[in-house]
Amino acid sequence: MTIKAAILGFGTVGQGIYKIIQSKRQQLYKLLGDEVELESVLVNDIQKERALPEKIVVTDRFEDILSQRPDVIFEATVGAEPSFSYLNQAIDQNIHIVTANKVMFAARGHELLQRASQNVGIGYEATTAAGIPIIGTLKTLLQTNQVTKVQGILNGTSNYILTAMQEEDKSFSEALHEAQVKGYAEADPTNDVEGHDAFYKLMILSQLLYSRQPVWSEVPLTGISHLGQKDLQAAKRRGEKIRHVASLEFVDGILKGRVEPLSLPSSHGLFSVEGVDNAIDVTGDLVGSVTLRGPGAGQIPTASAMIEDFVQIWQARSIRLQPSLL
Ligand SMILES: NC(=O)c1ccc[n+]([C@@H]2O[C@H](COP(=O)([O-])OP(=O)(O)OC[C@H]3O[C@@H](n4cnc5c(N)ncnc54)[C@H](OP(=O)(O)O)[C@@H]3O)[C@@H](O)[C@H]2O)c1
Structure with missing residues (x-):
């Protein structure tokens, strides 16, 4: 056959x-x-x-x-x-x-x-x-755990731009242009840099983990296009890195989602995620924090x-x- x-x-x-x-x-x-x-x-x-x-x-x-x-x-x-x-x-x-x-x-x-x-x-x-087996991992490895928190860098384009701004002191538009030349960003990068792409992925994770999603219109969605070199350099001086983070968490029993730039300390599981990589940090009540990292896009x-x-x-x-x- x-x-x-x-x-x-x-x-x-x-x-x-x-x-x-x-x-x-x-x-x-x-x-x-x-x-x-x-x-x-x-x-x-x-x-x-x-x-x-x-x-x-x-x-x-x-x-x-x-x-x-x-x-x-x-x-x-x-x-x-x-x-x-x-x-x-x-x-x-x-x-x-x-x-x-x-x-x-x-x-x-x-x-x-x-x-x-x-x-x-x-x-x-x-x-x-x-390419990161996050869906399979959640389905098969975290069945007994209650997942209390998820934080992810879910968009490679915005992570590439933030890495270039912080490590190479590039402006947002220089870093975006470089990402477009290398084929990481589309001609219209809105979905990536304004957080829509990360938002959709977060909603898929939410549905899988909790059989429901936060009300879409109530999820705060902040992109990275307003960030300047001074923001990234200030984070660097503090020993931190700004990363575009999508998160899911129960607050007072209510499922909350957010997509926003956060300044992460070096102890954070997503601190070392560079370039076009994606990563997801899942906290289970039994296992603790588990981070999966790898190529989040590409043919x-x-x-x-x-x-x-x-x-x-x-x-x-x-x-x-x-x-x-x-
Ligand atoms: N690219 C990535 O790294 C990546 C990663 C994860 C997920 N995805 C998802 O994968 C999907 C495809 O992405 P892509 O990068 O391959 O996009 P793409 O290069 O723009 O290709 C889209 C393809 O879909 C065809 N198409 C569009 N609308 C259609 C319709 N109504 N009926 C029939 N065919 C239609 C297009 O036809 P024509 O060739 O005739 O224009 C084209 O062949 C998207 O949903 C994207 O979000 C992409």
Whole structure:
């Protein structure tokens, strides 16, 4: 049998998934017992040149994707719609789904999870800090712990800018320009530097940990674009570092979220996080503070999280189909 895959969105992340399906063909076969074949790709503009073999269907109609009857859909488009509607339809047809789309998943992920029967796997590791296995860690390693606090550097672009401002004495606009030249920041960096991107990831963590989210409009959201070199240098003189921190915490029994620049002392778990790295510090009532750190964006780290999600989904399915393995 062949495992039939479809990719929605063939930009940075979608192409990364295809590269891994090709470069890890043998490893995937060993892990899954079947070959994974990309059969169809959904894009916005079918006129664009795509480096894909002719046998792969490239379409702008989701019906064409469904008609191929894929086993798994990797979703790497942008925005809450039409991705949510597409994934809903996929769930109705018992197709496994793996997404990187944080905007959609923060707003509607819980609906997808509720709708999916136990025969449908939903992977969303890539939505939050891309290559860092924070979703898997929280799901599997912190089940008995009550997580009392989460603090994260969840956006690589803003961390790169703050690092360059503090360590190399660059201005905000010089550091942003450098991030854009290196491909870390988009032409319109608003979502990154004003904290929207970190906010969506924080909401996904909140949903996973507490089965709910703070009221979105009540979450204080402060970006980093107002910060000047004097702020960063003053922190340096105090032996501290300014970092853009997203946090979740219960205050008087109420779940509170915040996204804001904070001046961190050297004892803080996020103090040493430099450049485009992301990190998440989770405090559990039994384990204490645990910090995970790594690449929070990028083509291969993000696609890697999606492929790993799929491997887990497929392996769990195989165990369900063969109860004797239990
Ligand atoms: N890039 C990262 O490092 C990263 C990390 C974590 C998560 N993510 C998330 O992953 C997703 C994809 O990011 P990306 O960087 O790969 O974006 P991208 O390079 O802009 O690619 C987006 C792709 O989606 C397609 N697309 C957009 N709207 C569509 C629609 N309505 N119907 C069909 N196709 C549509 C585009 O088609 P055309 O090619 O025809 O324009 C393009 O191929 C986003 O949700 C992003 O937040 C990205």
